[in-house]
Amino acid sequence: MQTPAPVTRPTVDPRWVLRPEPRDTAALRLLCVPYAGGGTAVFHGWAARLPDWIDVWLLRLPGREVRLREEPRTDLLGLAREAAAALAPALHGPFALFGYSLGALIAFETARALRRAHGLEPSLLTVAARATPEIPQAGHMSHLLSDDEFLDVLDRRFGAVPPQIRRDPEMRALYLPVLRGDITMLETYRYRAERPLRCAITALAGSTDREAREEDMRGWRHHGTAGFTPHTFQGGHFFLQEHRDALLDRLAQDLARTVVP
Secondary structure (H helix, E strand, O other): OOOOOOOOOOOOOOEEEEEEOOOOOOOOOEEEOOOOOOHHHHHHOHHHHHHHHOEEEEEOOOHHHHHHHHOOOOHHEEEEEHHHHHHHHHHOOEEEEEEEOOOHHHHHHHHHHHHHHHHHOOEEEEEEEEOOOOOOOOOOOOOHHHHHHHHHHHHHHHHOOOHHHHHHHHHHHHHHHHHHHHHHHHOOOOOOOOEEEEEEEEEEEEEEOOOOOOOHHHHHHHHOOOOOEEEEEEEOOOHHEEEEEEHHHHHHHHHHHEEEE
């Protein structure tokens, strides 16, 4: 009788990744990247809600949560290279990425950095609430504004600035540098052409999201060679909050197709 091969248990840098419910023998790792100003709490409950063949990894970004003492990053491509270097040693077997809004661009560029520097490619990239990367953000330079003007512009664009940031000086001092760093990454990001990833891509849009319109999401089809699936949820930029269960069902179905074609 042939002895089963030992299970390779992923050991990932806890500074970069939180594993809410470690599943060492899972068929696939899913790395989730939050929107601007967000942290791992954006994905609270996801690991429990997703099937047990998915090992959920939550990307921990500098400047927040356990990395509060670090400077927030302002260079998206540099951050992607850092993340890829931290992730690569632990990525044994199939993996996928999910990114929301700014997180979609970070996930995309991290996937490209993993391929470029480490020879690793995901089986699926799911992007939500962020237009295809060729569309520049040059028209938005809100990261250069004063604090109050900066918050006003973000409220108009995304409608999601917590009122406590305006009222509470301590909250503002804690949260504002992270948010400004993230928006700087978004607004100074410049897409550089490379060959498409060899994975499938799913693009999730909000029906009334002016920041990432359905037609602007369709361009993601050109960045993967294994199929493209668009899907629209009712709602604006943060449809993730209203449709969490439906979104996770969609994600699990798409991931299942990559594990069992």
